[in-house]
Amino acid sequence: MSAYEVVSSIMRYVFLGTLLYFIVLLIVRSISEWRYLRMAQRILQLSIHWILVIEPEKYRGKWFPLKEYNDIGSGSECEIPLAQTELKARHARIVLKNGEYRFSTKKRRYCEINGQPVIRRETPLADGDIIWIQDVCFICHRTRGKEGLDDA
Amino acid sequence: MRKLRHARCASALGVVLLFILAAFSLLAFHEGSFDAGALLFGGVVLLTVLLSYCLLACFAAHADRLLMLIVCFLYALGMVMQYRISPETALHQLIMLGIGLVGMLLMLILMRKPRIFRILSIPMALLSLGILAALLFVGKESGGARNWISIGGILFQPSEFVKVALVFLLADALTDHTHVKDLLPILLFVMVAISLLVLQRDLGAAMLLAGVFLLVFFVATSNIRATLAAMLLGGAGAYASYLLFDHVRARIAIWQDPWATYSTSGYQIAQGLMAIASGGLWGLGLGLGSPKMIPAYHTDYIFAVICEEFGIVFGIGVIMLYLLLVVRGVLISLNAQDRFSMLAAFGATALLAVQTFVIIGGVIKLIPLTGITMPFVSYGGSSMIACMLLVGILEGIAAQSGTLLEDALIRAADETLSAAQEDATEMECEEDAQ
The missing domain is CATH 1.20.5 (Single alpha-helices involved in coiled-coils or other helix-helix interfaces)
Incomplete structure (x- = not known):
């Protein structure tokens, strides 16, 4: 060798x-x-900190700041109260979890995020996401814009 | 943020350089006497790797450097094998690699404006079909396929560039349309191109085009029924070509039992399998095999030569490198900022993946052997340039999405900062009012 x-x-x-x-x-x-x-x-x-309501017309332009827990519904105790809508008292929730805001609801019928039906138990939200729940529509925003009729 | 695209790549680069240094140092003593040419050639390959890495860093700070390092390792392995087989072919391959690198940089720059490729899609399609049709009349036959063209005495394989064009054509067609009836022009293009390739006896390229089309179509449309229908149509076409063409029938027969025709047409596959077996798990050692016993040892059968000299475990490692290349390509596609870029990145990745599968599958007798090259490793100028162009597409898209992500992060940080400042100002105002 x-x-x-x-x-x-x-x-x-x-x-x-x-x-x-x-x-x-x-x-x-x-x-x-x-x-x-x-x-x-x-x-x-x-970096989403605000949501801006688009529909229904009564609430159009209303800004809501996001906290750790944000109940969305027609009840007055909700962080995002939308009384005169088709929503239940506590219809959905946006929660800060593992560093991101997540959308969850038990009533997934007539509920869409960016035109897609909500399938997952919790859906992470990003800037610009458009959420439809029954007759209510809102957009997630990083910062509070100038548009809007009055403050939340 | 820059860590995103090149998280401490220096050690991986060092490994590639070490491999080149060790392999060419060993080859310098291959013939019994000291061969300074091997060291010189190794030095040039080493510089090429460094140059490609640095040029990528200069032209696109957010390009995928790990992907580039995988490509560098593969072409360095190719250079080692080519030099071990024949220094002359290795030199030719090195020149082609240089041209390929220039092409990659050009593609990288052009991918900053992907719209160019969308505008040029129709001329590209017509030119591709024109060249493929012209090959039937003016093409030169080599290795059983009439798919070569001679320009100034240098042979080119235009089907390699048609594959690159197909990536853009598919991405363009599937960006705006997902319904089958809207995709008839691209379907027609693919069918005509495949038919022309089959007529030229370039079955490898035909299989490649069909595979890439199916993959990109499925990813773009998620239409399982149409994809299955297209697969059935492809299967029917393959069966029809089996019945119609003698060379297709011969390929299948050789694949089924190469030992029956060992002394004639089955010789290549049988020799390739014997070379892989003789290498065993750990190989015979670089320079200790007998690659010239296998026909097409430096092109189609380079994987068998690698397995013979480096071992099957090393061969599996090379397959893993290709897998990692595909994973990174798919990640680039997933992070792409627009649909055209996403589909172009996926198309380029699918092309490299299918090409690797077809040739390695053919060499190890998993599927019938068709004469195509092993990306970045086999000898072949057109193939090397085309593969580098595909890398250019991937790197261009990676750079683009990396830059946009960085911009978005900077914007988010600025907005959060200004929001915090606004809140602080409001609180101060409220305190003053109280």
């Missing part, structure tokens, strides 16, 4: 080790990058 054959036989394990180490590095880096990406998306989602 020549010296080259000996060295080459040993080096095949070095090449294999290099490739496997490279693959492990790629997987680890990809996971860490994915986590950064998720974090960035969460920052963008977390």
